Amino acid sequence: MPHMTKYQGPGLTELRRGVVEYCVMSMLSKEEMYGFQLVETLASHDGLVTSEGTMYPLLGRLHDAGLVNTNWRQEGSNRPRKYYSLTSAGRAALESFRNDWARFRDTVDKVLSISGE
């Protein structure tokens, strides 16, 4: 059963926008990973499902922007994999986003709870 994609409502798709990118960078800041692995790992986190059609173009953009490096590597007898790692520019961008995210998150929390009491 190839090309399986877990469906999640339309609302969540929009939520992921502009965040998945940095989730990927955050994972890469911990260890080198390859595209397919990133898709699977994200899917294991609640609400972060993506597909390869999202991931590969995304990784391409990060690379073009100089935020990640790539290198092909073969482990054992597996087929070669293209590993991504964070550049220092990537690390800086990630750090900056962590601030943006915290502010944004707090704002949304506040606005969404306006009605409740």
Add this chain to the structure above:
Amino acid sequence: MPHMTKYQGPGLTELRRGVVEYCVMSMLSKEEMYGFQLVETLASHDGLVTSEGTMYPLLGRLHDAGLVNTNWRQEGSNRPRKYYSLTSAGRAALESFRNDWARFRDTVDKVLSISGE
């Protein structure tokens, strides 16, 4: 100085996607508001700046989806304003989103802090 739009980096634009919609609904759940007022109120919240070019189509979509009602009303000698209020379907959608948001927020928090310790 008409049509002024505060510029915020490109990253934040994507963040707002899929969230502003529910921020609007949350505000409407508290009290009726009109479009222009919503733009100004959102702008007063950190990271939620939008423009009229975003707001009016958004309100139109909410209306088409049956999530909000509208009624023109004139207060004093002001020009008439188109007030929006939440329908019960809107209230349900908002409540559902509050759950989605909480889960999503927690996931992102977790992933973003992977590297830090």
Add this chain to the structure above:
DNA sequence: CATGATACCTTGTCTGACAAGGTTTGACCA
């Protein structure tokens, strides 16, 4: 050597944010 799984990538479609316009209404003032 056929099949299946892994792993890469591309094309096309759709949604929604935004810039940059435009229109209407009423207040204010000369």
Add this chain to the structure above:
DNA sequence: TGGTCAAACCTTGTCAGACAAGGTATCATG
């Protein structure tokens, strides 16, 4: 009266990014 201004509405066109649905290459296993 008529000109200007701001409030308030709306539309058009452009762009980015998510995703579905394909395709291709490599390797293990039967």
